[in-house]
Amino acid sequence: MAAVCSNENITVLENHYAVEIITQHHLGIEVTRRTPDIECYGAYILNPVTQKIDTYLSKITLMATGGCGAVYGTTSNPSIATGDGIAMVYRAKGTVADMEFVQFHPTVLYNPKETRPAFLITEAMRGYGGVLRLPNGDEFMQKYDERLSLAPRDIVARAIDHEMKIHGLAHVCLDVTHKDAAETRKHFPHIYAKCLSLGIDITKEFIPVCPSAHYMCGGIKVDLNGESTIKRLYAVGECACTGLHGGNRLASNSLVEAVVYAKSAAEHSISVIDNYKLNANIPEWVDTGTLTYEERVLITQSVKEVGEVMSNYVGIVRSNLRLKRAWSRLDLLYEETENLFKQVKATKDICELRNMINVGYLITRQAIERKESRGLHYTIDYPKHANDSQKE
């Protein structure tokens, strides 16, 4: 941020909100998923002061809007992680891939008042000797993996999910009470302070934990230059799907991926930018509606519903039945929200809701299409990896 702010070639427009990317569609040309050479000419951006949507033309555009954990009811991600870039590119008919591969962090602090973001209980705590238990003190990881609480993230998350479902629990517990209290306070000062602020002394009591949506491996499909299937549009960071994570991300690879692909995207765009001109024919955004307080309630309720649908039906363990149910619920929300969007002034709230529904739909549809369990996608209807089934 310091480097960006001190670079006089960069203008930072804080709190401006990208609503749509601009393509041939905005010139009145029909664009479908089969249209070759879709191009990005810039973006329509909501100005937070005037509440107007301005047109920003560009020779090259880079999407770096982050992940989409906020489409789930509980997430470690900030509330802005509504998958805006992914949804914008999908609506513009770009390719979005691997959306079924949602990584769930096994342990965030269970706190119904704090779910977006939920407070992360680092895995280092299990590395330190923390043991996963049911609230009654029973251990359960021996049923799932010989590495017990140190099993990989996806296995632990599935085990916790299963235990919560069979026992009807809202959370399980992480226990570090057997460790030296002073050491615990020294190694995990933030977790200690956070839990204490909620009345839990982790040196004496179990920490209530549950899994939460954490990272999206999929996203806007890009090539080795970081360029999407829409020309003049690049994507980097969590919103991009480079394929580097495969179907299951190793912790900390996201930042490496972001840096490597940001460099590729920068180098490639510098080599081609002079081939492009600003497109002067792009019309201004047409926005004539009004938004009443009553309609805002409809938006907040729908946001809640998306979170519930995704957490309950498209979570850690999936099934055909649950995925189909999610699909029909999201379809209804989609219809309602698109109708509302046509009538009202575009605000950040309604744009985020639209994007969440789009992203929820993409996760659900791509999960339905994958008829196997692979990496982070696990379904009880196809519990095996496709390669394993083929061997039989």
Ligand SMILES: Cc1cc2nc3c(=O)[nH]c(=O)nc-3n(C[C@H](O)[C@H](O)[C@H](O)COP(=O)(O)OP(=O)(O)OC[C@H]3O[C@@H](n4cnc5c(N)ncnc54)[C@H](O)[C@@H]3O)c2cc1C
């Ligand atoms: C609690 C936690 C711990 C993590 N720990 C690690 C770790 O140890 N190692 C690791 O490698 N990864 C880790 N990750 C993952 C990693 O932090 C993220 O993948 C990464 O920060 C994403 O960076 P990004 O630049 O793609 O997106 P972000 O950092 O999320 O930035 C996206 C930006 O785009 C803006 N934006 C979004 N939509 C719009 C819009 N419509 N218009 C305008 N602006 C918009 C947002 O406001 C935000 O500023 C962790 C993630 C979490 C949540």
